[in-house]
Amino acid sequence: MTEQExxxxxxxxxxxxxxxxxxxxxxxxxxxxxxxxxxxxxxxxIAQEVFIQVYHSINxxxxxxxxxxxxxxxxxxxxxxxxRKQKTKKRFGFITNLFDSxxxxxxxxxxxxxxxxxxxxxxxxxxxxxxxxxxxxSQQIVFVLNKIEGLSYQEIAQIQHTTESAVDSLLxxxxxxxxxxxxxxxx
Amino acid sequence: xxxxxxxxxxxxxxxxxxxxxxxxxxLIGKMQQQFILEKRVSFSLRPVFSTLILCVLxxxxxxxxxxxxxxxxxxxxxxxxxxVTIDVFAAAYNMNAETIYx
Numbered sequence: 001m002t003e004q005e006x007x008x009x010x011x012x013x014x015x016x017x018x019x020x021x022x023x024x025x026x027x028x029x030x031x032x033x034x035x036x037x038x039x040x041x042x043x044x045x046i047a048q049e050v051f052i053q054v055y056h057s058i059n060x061x062x063x064x065x066x067x068x069x070x071x072x073x074x075x076x077x078x079x080x081x082x083x084r085k086q087k088t089k090k091r092f093g094f095i096t097n098l099f100d101s102x103x104x105x106x107x108x109x110x111x112x113x114x115x116x117x118x119x120x121x122x123x124x125x126x127x128x129x130x131x132x133x134x135x136x137x138s139q140q141i142v143f144v145l146n147k148i149e150g151l152s153y154q155e156i157a158q159i160q161h162t163t164e165s166a167v168d169s170l171l172x173x174x175x176x177x178x179x180x181x182x183x184x185x186x187x
Numbered sequence: 188x189x190x191x192x193x194x195x196x197x198x199x200x201x202x203x204x205x206x207x208x209x210x211x212x213x214l215i216g217k218m219q220q221q222f223i224l225e226k227r228v229s230f231s232l233r234p235v236f237s238t239l240i241l242c243v244l245x246x247x248x249x250x251x252x253x254x255x256x257x258x259x260x261x262x263x264x265x266x267x268x269x270x271v272t273i274d275v276f277a278a279a280y281n282m283n284a285e286t287i288y289x
Binding site: 022026028030044047124127148150178183 | 191193194195196197199200201202203204207211213214217218221
C-alpha cells in the first residue's frame with residue numbers, strides 16, 4: 001500500500017487502512033513514547049491515544065509532510081501533555097495520601113530499565129534516563145528522537161518545524177546539561 | 188570523565204522496543220468503549236431529550252406546590268368582640284399598664 005493509498009483509506013475510515021497504519025508504525029510510536037514516559041503501561045496508553053488522534057484528525061492532515069512526520073509530531077505532543085499532567089499531580093501530591101491501600105509509596109520515581117539497552121550498560125542507562133527527565137522539553141525531544149528512536153537531524157527538524165543546525169545545537173546543549181548533572185551526582 | 192562518557196554512551200547499540208502483544212486488539216477495544224460513551228453523552232445532550240427532562244422537572248415542581256398549598260390550612264385568627272386594650276396586653280405579660288409606660 002502506498003502512502004497516498006493509506007491516507008485515502010484512513011480518510012475513508014477503512015478498517016484495513018487503519019490496521020495497516022498500526023502495523024507499520026506501532027513499534028516506532030511505542031518506542032518513542034517509552035523513551036519519553038519511561039513506563040510501559042503509560043507508554044501503551046499514550047501510544048493508543050496517538051493512533052486514536054490520527055483516526056479522528058486524518059482529514060485535517062494537509063500532506064505537506066510525510067505521514068510519519070505528522071505521526072511523530074502527534075506522538076511528541078501527546079507525550080509532553082502527559083508529562084505535564086504528571087508533574088501537576090506530583091505538585092499536588094502533598095495534599096493526597098502518601099501511601100496507597102497496599103502501603104506502597106505513591107509518587108515515587110522509579111528507575112527505568114529500557115529493555116533494549118545492552119546488558120553491560122543497564123546501570124549507566126538507568127542513570128541517564130533519570131537525568132533525561134530533568135532536561136528542558138526541547139532538548140529532551142531531540143535527544144529521545146535521535147538517540148532512542150534513531151531519527152536523523154533532517155527528520156527531527158521536519159518534525160519540530162526547525163532547522164538541522166537548531167537540532168544539532170539542542171542536542172549539544174542536552175549533552176552539556178547531562179554532563180553537568182552527572183558531575184553533580186552523589187558519589 | 189570516564190563516568191560521564193560511560194553514562195552518555197550507555198544508549199549505544201540500543202535495540203528499539205516492540206509494541207506490546209495484541210496492541211491493535213486493545214486499541215480497537217478502547218476505541219469501541221469511547222464510541223459507546225460518546226453516543227450516550229451525545230444522546231443526553233440532544234435538545235429534545237433535554238427539553239423533555241426539563242418539562243418533567245417543572246411538572247413535578249408544579250404538582251408538588253399545588254399539593255403542598257392544598258394540605259396546608261390557612262391560619263385565621265378567631266374573631267373576638269373584645270378589643271385589645273393595653274390592660275389585656277399587660278395582663279398577658281404579668282404586668283400592669285403603668286409598668287409598660289415606664
